[in-house]
Amino acid sequence: MRKLLIIGIGAGDPDHLTVQAIKALNRADVVFLPDKGEEKAALRHLREEICARFIEKPYRTVTIETPQRAAAGSDYRGVVVDWHARIAALYARRFTEDLAEGQCGALLVWGDPALYDSTLRIVERVRAGGLAIDWEVIPGISSVQALAARHKIALNRIGEPVLITTGRKLAGGFPAGQDSVVVMLDGEQTFARIPAEDLEIYWGAYLGTAEEILIAGRLADVAGEIEAARSQARERHGWIMDIYLLRRRPAATEA
Template structure:
């Protein structure tokens, strides 16, 4: 049966690759590399750099996967569902064409495959649609961990929980029952509207890359600076990936 590894590759620094990820890479012979256009060229380049640096057998192949745009109009969840269906068809056809019955393929996933990534849902859909496929998931270092490490902080405060969410959800307000909230995928800078609350922010962009930027402080004090730095960096590079932790200030815990 065809087999694939879904391998977490970290978020920008090839040194994020774990020993387990490198071993899995070396058991595969075909690497499927998503191509999301110019904006994501940096991500594609890292995947290729990882193959060149860590794959020891000379006879491996890379296969480019043309990733279609997700529809931005209509209901969000319906749009995502429809997009996953199309991706499952594209990947399914490529796996059938490019992998022989006993070949092993690899999907190189940004960060960790279990955190805000579609790959595992797409693999599941391929199987539901009838593709005979075995798969194994190799965890990776996530932007969530790199953010905390670079700021040298624990994600949780003592005895409290941590919520992972998106900018879209945070735009509805800071959750009443949350203490520490890590926000990914924030295209709207939802933090900017929360400056009247007693929150601290730990922000990071391009983590793990040579362009990394970090800022931290009371949200009310650093909000405008982060917004300006973010805008300027985005214009300069043509793309940005940023993540932040918002947490209630220690004083509130008494």
């Protein structure tokens, strides 16, 4: 049977790889590299750098050209399901043609495969489509962890929960009853469109890379600075990956 390793590689720094991830890479005969076009070539190059740095045995790389997701419109879930189906068809073809019976393949996933990443769902589709393949998941350092580490903060206040959500959900307003909210996948800079008086923000882009940007402060004071920095960085690089923590300002300093 074919074997597939789904390996979390961290938020951008090759040093984020765990010992478990490095050992998994060295089990792979074939590394499958998703390709999202020239605009995001840096993401592919980092995966190639990780392979060259950590794999100590002969291996092959196979590029999988990833299709663009259609504009979501009102049917967001339907668009995503269709997109996953198209990617799964490409993966199934590549796994069938480029991974022989008894061989081990690897997919390198940004951050952690379990957190706001579709690879696990897509591989489930491949298996449901009839391709016999065993698989294993190796966790990685997520951008959530990297954000907290780079800002030197704890994600939660004492005894309080943390909500992890998306910009699409935040557009409805800061969640009632929540103290700390981590926001991912926000291409619309939603933080700038919600009431800001009692919130502080810890924002980061390109975490773990040489292009890393960090900004923190009262949301009302720094929202414009973040918008400008984000716009300039996206224009310069052609893409951006960012994340932020929103937190209600405390009434009094914690002990």
